[in-house]
Amino acid sequence: QVQLQESGPGLVKPSETLSLTCTVSGGFINNNYWSWIRQSPGKGLEWIGYIHSTGNTDYNPSLKSRVTISVDTSKNQLSLSLTSMTAADTAIYYCARERNWNQVWFDSWGQGILVTVSS
Amino acid sequence: DIQMTQSPSSLSASVADRVTITCRASQSVSDYLNWYQQKPGKAPKVLIYGASSLQTGVPSRFSGSGSGTDFTLTISSLQPEDFATYYCQQTYTTPYTFGQGTRLDIK
Numbered sequence: 001q002v003q004l005q006e007s008g009p010g011l012v013k014p015s016e017t018l019s020l021t022c023t024v025s026g027g028f029i030n031n032n033y034w035s036w037i038r039q040s041p042g043k044g045l046e047w048i049g050y051i052h053s054t055g056n057t058d059y060n061p062s063l064k065s066r067v068t069i070s071v072d073t074s075k076n077q078l079s080l081s082l083t084s085m086t087a088a089d090t091a092i093y094y095c096a097r098e099r100n101w102n103q104v105w106f107d108s109w110g111q112g113i114l115v116t117v118s119s
Numbered sequence: 120d121i122q123m124t125q126s127p128s129s130l131s132a133s134v135a136d137r138v139t140i141t142c143r144a145s146q147s148v149s150d151y152l153n154w155y156q157q158k159p160g161k162a163p164k165v166l167i168y169g170a171s172s173l174q175t176g177v178p179s180r181f182s183g184s185g186s187g188t189d190f191t192l193t194i195s196s197l198q199p200e201d202f203a204t205y206y207c208q209q210t211y212t213t214p215y216t217f218g219q220g221t222r223l224d225i226k
C-alpha cells in the first residue's frame with residue numbers, strides 16, 4: 001500500500017515562498033501522476049496541479065503564475081513551490097496519487113500539512 | 120472551470136437510514152465523477168470513481184450513479200462510521216474541481 005507524507009514549514013511569512021515535499025513510500029513514483037491539493041475553510045478543496053513522473057505538469061490557472069511542481073524519482077519525492085504567499089494561501093496542503101486507468105481519481109492521499117501565512 | 124454543486128449542504132440522518140446526496144456539474148463531465156468521504160482531521164478517502172465504480176475495500180452500501188451533469192451518491196443503510204463530509208469531484212478536464220461538500224451528521 002503506497003503511503004504519502006508531506007513535510008515542510010507550518011508557518012510562512014507574507015510574500016515568501018512556500019516549499020513542500022511529499023515523500024512516497026511502499027511504491028514507486030514512476031509511471032504515475034501526482035497531485036497537490038489544498039483545503040481551506042473559505043475555498044474548500046482546490047486542486048493545485050499535477051506532475052507525471054516524466055516531468056509533464058498541469059497547473060490550476062488560478063495559481064499557475066505562482067506554482068511549480070517538480071519530481072525527484074531517485075528520492076521518490078515530489079515538491080511544491082508556491083511564491084508570493086498571502087493569508088489567502090493559508091490551508092492544509094495534501095499530496096495525492098492520481099490513478100489514470102480510463103478514469104481519473106485520487107486513490108492515495110498524504111495526511112496533509114497545515115500551512116499558515118502570518119508575519 | 121467546471122463548477123460542481125452539491126445538495127444538500129448538510130443533512131441529518133439516523134443509523135440504518137437510506138441517504139442520497141446529489142452533485143450537479145455546470146457542464147457535462149461524462150462519467151468522470153468521483154466521490155470522497157472526509158472525517159475531521161483526516162484526508163479525503165475515495166469511495167466511488169467513474170461515477171459508479173466502487174473503490175476496492177469500500178463497503179457495498181455505498182453506490183454512485185449518473186452521467187453528464189447529474190450524479191448521486193447513495194448510502195443504503197447508514198452506519199455510525201459513515202457520519203462525515205462527502206465531496207464530489209470532476210476529473211473530466213483540468214482544473215479538476217470539487218463540490219463544496221455535504222456534511223452528514225447524526226439526527
